[in-house]
Amino acid sequence: MSLADRIAELEAEVAQAAAATAEEVERFRVAMLGRKGAVTALFDAFKEMSAEDKKALGRRMNELKQAAQARWEEMKAGTTRQGAAPVQQGDPTRPVATEQTGGLHPITLVRQRIVRVFERLGYTVSQGPEVEDDHHNFGALNFPPEHPARDMQDTFFVESPEGLALRTHTSSVQVRVMEHQEPPIRTISPGRVYRNEAISARAHCMFHQVEGLYVDKGVSFAELKGTLDHFAKSLFGPEVAIRLRPSYFPFTEPSAEVDMSCTICGGDGCAVCKQSGWVEIMGCGMVDPAVLANCGIDPEVYSGFAFGMGVERIAQLLYRVPDLRLYWENDVRFLAQFSDGSFRN
Numbered sequence: 001m002s003l004a005d006r007i008a009e010l011e012a013e014v015a016q017a018a019a020a021t022a023e024e025v026e027r028f029r030v031a032m033l034g035r036k037g038a039v040t041a042l043f044d045a046f047k048e049m050s051a052e053d054k055k056a057l058g059r060r061m062n063e064l065k066q067a068a069q070a071r072w073e074e075m076k077a078g079t080t081r082q083g084a085a086p087v088q089q090g091d092p093t094r095p096v097a098t099e100q101t102g103g104l105h106p107i108t109l110v111r112q113r114i115v116r117v118f119e120r121l122g123y124t125v126s127q128g129p130e131v132e133d134d135h136h137n138f139g140a141l142n143f144p145p146e147h148p149a150r151d152m153q154d155t156f157f158v159e160s161p162e163g164l165a166l167r168t169h170t171s172s173v174q175v176r177v178m179e180h181q182e183p184p185i186r187t188i189s190p191g192r193v194y195r196n197e198a199i200s201a202r203a204h205c206m207f208h209q210v211e212g213l214y215v216d217k218g219v220s221f222a223e224l225k226g227t228l229d230h231f232a233k234s235l236f237g238p239e240v241a242i243r244l245r246p247s248y249f250p251f252t253e254p255s256a257e258v259d260m261s262c263t264i265c266g267g268d269g270c271a272v273c274k275q276s277g278w279v280e281i282m283g284c285g286m287v288d289p290a291v292l293a294n295c296g297i298d299p300e301v302y303s304g305f306a307f308g309m310g311v312e313r314i315a316q317l318l319y320r321v322p323d324l325r326l327y328w329e330n331d332v333r334f335l336a337q338f339s340d341g342s343f344r345n
């Protein structure tokens, strides 16, 4: 290799040199500038050269040596600066920054608001297991084994001798309450439910429901309607109206779907209500006498109503969140918007 080529090689090496630790910096110094280092060896060879070559290469050689020295100084400063104790800067008398803390999840906030409306009406809060047996999720609620209504709720089954499943609705909790409590019963059951659905902006395989149940002597459909009207106005404002559309659920008879005047357009028609002026908010009905009997309550003496709503659905109407998936991503930029003041920066 000619001396000129060797100089070029070392120039590149110096330019690319990097060191993370003090040992690496020292290794570079020894390899380049040490007594047996590459640059030092070059100068030894230089001494043997003709005057003509010396003239041609002398300057480059000096520049290489200076570059190697400068690089070494730089690397030395870089590694020692990192390792040194941090220098205190700024005004030490300034108040400390408060720590960032979390806030309640929007679904939790909405669940609490729903629960509060019913608590004020004298409802208790009840809960049941998320892994449920067939009796509580289906059988007692009037879904016979081969009944096609079971297909309405795509179930996640759990491999178990008892035929357990993830509950598909919180209606299972009304069965548990009625089995253990004498009327009068006024209870709401918030909780997580699961359905085998493809995840999209409009559907998720897990979501939240709040179930309501009122059983006493002489409970009427008019009371159901009045209760739900009060609920809608409490949550969305006195100007909203509700309407009931006949529907079908195995556990209620008669059954209805509850619509509320669209809060986005005020009932004029928009994309959210698909130009109808109404948005669906829940299902409801009079508890089927067979369900009361299944749970040990005499339907000749007692009657009741029940309703069930999706918390994400109510949250969507309250907050206008277009995509359900946002509730599960836990992106702080999304969550902080629902802060009840507990999010601080």
Ligand code: DAH
Pocket (backbone or CB within 6 Å): 168, 169, 170, 171, 211, 212, 249, 252, 282, 283, 284, 285, 306, 307, 308, 309
């Ligand atoms: N369980 C129903 C569902 O998940 C919702 C529901 C409808 C609950 C009517 C009720 C009711 O209590 O009366 O789709």
